[in-house]
Amino acid sequence: MNTDKQLLSKAKIVVVGNGMVGHHFVEEMAKNSDYQITVLSAESRLAYDRVHLSEYFGGKTAEDLAMTTPEHYDELGVTFKTNAKVTKIDKVAKCVTTESGATYHYDKLILATGSYPFVPPIPGKDQDHCLVYRTIDDLEDIANSAKVSKVGVVIGGGLLGLEAANAIKQLGLQTHVVEFAPQLMGVQIDGGGGRLLKSKIEELGVQVHTSKATNVIEKGDKCRYKLCFNDGSELETDLILFSAGIRPYDNLAREFDLAIGERGGIVVNNQCQTSDVDIYAIGECALWNNFIFGLVAPGYAMAKVAAKHIGGVTGTNGELAEFTGADMSTKLKLMGVEVGSIGDAHGKTEGSLTYTYENQPEGVYKKIVVSADKKTLLGAVLIGDTSDYDTLLQYMLNAIELPEAPEGLILPMAADKPTLGVDALPDTATICSCHNVTKGDIIAAIDCGAVDVGQVKSGTKAGSGCGGCAALVKSVADNEFEKRGLVVKKDICEHFAYSRRELFDIVSVEKIKTFDELLSSHGRGLGCEICKPVAASVLASVWNDYILKKPHLSLQDTNDTYLGNMQKDGTYSVVPRIAGGEITPDKLIVLGQVAKKYNLYTKITGGARVDLFGARVEQLPPIWKELIDAGFETGHAYGKSLRTVKSCVGSTWCRYGVQDSMSMAIDLEHRYKGLRAPHKIKFGVSGCTRECAEAQGKDIGIIATENGWNLFVGGNGGMKPRHGDLFATDLDDETLVKYIDRILMFYVQTGDRLQRTSVWLENLAGGLAYLQDVIMKDSLGITDALEEQMATIVGSYQCEWKTTLADPEALKRFQPFVNSDKGDSNIQFVTEREQIRPARDEEKIAVTIIDATEKEAVAEDA
């Protein structure tokens, strides 16, 4: 055994084919540096993601789909040749020869040649514009043909056929699907599911023709071709796409005498060895147990088994790695229609029983197949709603005993719908079937030091295949973190073992009004710069006191204390509110006069307001007095609160505006100004779908429609841009405001410290649909309370600057020194583009001189 292994460790491995499975094998094998790996690919490209091929038409490039790069293979020490089709295997001399005559010696040969699309032998099939859907080159052909075509037909209504149909529909063709069988996706789903799927796909504008066999392809009358069916009917089309199943690429094996199945496929054993023990076959070219697996997950599993077998990797008891078949369950979105298929979807198991739920108006079909004793789940079909997929799959894969009334698993609104906690899953439960990652693997990754979901994913590859298991991976990992007390740490700081949300509940329920009360009852120590502003924000959200009231004063960040934004030199900027960006010429003149008088650097902000920089603390009160006398109010640019509502002029001026976005923006800005939140909040209101206010990039985005307003939630610019999610459509003014009241207050109550709405929404368990339920269907029964709380806050608004100016005690804070009337001599400016900017260190001059010039400057102004 040992000598064997040593000999093998110097072995040369040649991999024929660089599809997804061939590439996976390379990655697995390259973990062991004792092997010299050579990849020979007939295609011009290295491995790319065929599962997401249709996204090529959605704007993804070949680079986006690539699974590896020449540089990556160089790093792994893998030799590779593209355009190198292997034409000869010499089993005795153990070498392969390519088309160009190059010869490569191997100790172990891997055939990962994949499959090719089956084109039925219909007369006329070999003409131009009769294409297949398999490689990026095929897609380019399809795109070229579509440019000169109006109608397209896909022959084959299986999974790939429907993807292909989606692709040509995206290219703007009038699209048909022709299927020989009486239903679509006959392999994965049952008749009932097929019926619903057909009607949903037809709703999307794709015509489906089932039970049609094509006899011949002839020259068309209106289009380029016409399909003549065996029932006498015809269908005119310009482009024909064959997607009638796959056939294994086994010709090389066939020609050089490896065992081949009756209907094709290279016969392999449980270690994926062919009839020649030094030659392995994996993926869609391999026939295991008389079965070809046309999905990527089983291919990956074969790649792993072959790599382990070659590397001599055995289990803890010395057992060989084995391929033992694969679960063919699948969940996907076809043209926006959710489809899920699990296990024995057709109920072929003897004695099996089925439960079916169908909701035609909403287009949902769910069926489960259970064993005769109703104890185990055998299979399921889900159309239109696959939210139960993960749970059902785990029941099936792990033979978890079903609840007494299994139908509860698929019935909507079943009050006691059994949810399968991740705790209930055994360690062997497969979480990610693409990469065959079990719950145990995830736990092992955490044992090895992964401390967040991101690290778990990169360590195990879980969730990096089709991505369907992402939510499940997160909950398994989070559950494990929590068990270890390595809690997805929600404590805000060392002084409070609570999250912001928990503090919010404590403050409201226990009617706590000050930080001192909160600290003595629920915290420890003196507090810090993290918990104090959080407490200030929560107290402000619940009670809406003046934030500079004595007990709250010391809690505020400097920006809130001085009601301005501190700049790098310790001066502040001044931003009055200009609601909706609308300002009278007189007010604009006042801004200019104030800026000039106090020599402030002046800039228009991204939020359509004016920012005045370089105000010393002692200048803030006189500046604000002048502004408030002229009718301005604070803009809260310093607060974790509503900033701006950006707007276009809307129907008042614009030729295209369909609603008065300007009035709406101003009303909303005045309604929510001063509201304290976990982080700043920005709004946008656009008067038509041209979206000039960029509302979809805001926390709350509103876009006018002919019938009212569309509401978007959770948009963000900045560090991690995100488009808002469409929350509701065609709302009237009153409903719009009602929903925003509820959403904002729900965010204020439940958001984490410094969590923008975008991240908040992404982290809400249940996401957008959950938020919609809470806000629009009142699933938590809290909407009245949310509205009431918002009404209290709206009703108790005060301009913080106005209050401050009227309070001599508060104004004391704006004196720079308690024992002197001087100013800070370290604050110095130089001129650039006719305005001031802070002096750099090397530009600063001695203190006494600057004092003199400043006095002169002040004198001039006076």
Next chain:
Amino acid sequence: MTTTTNKTWRTICDSSDLVKDSGICALLADEAGNEEQIAIFHLPNSEEKIYAVGNYDPIGKANVLYRGIVGCIADEPVVASPLYKQHFSLKTGRCLQEEQSIAVYEIRIENEQVQVFY
């Protein structure tokens, strides 16, 4: 301006000028006209109750420390710079995150007068 050479306790302000759990700033000047800004923090719930440190933030390079939020980190009373949030110990002046420190001054409250030794 006071002109003396010997260090002694000098009155800065009334204790009523202090702000609970927060800072104020004072200007110290010597006979040569050299000025120093100090930040004075009043933490009635901590051991010493009152602290004085330099007001200049050596990392942010601005006179702003008195505007920082005070609290404690592992029982050490600290002020967090309002610019970049580093913590400075109010007892030792040491920065907890970087190799920097600020001056520490002796301070006391006598007959409702805040006095600094300089």
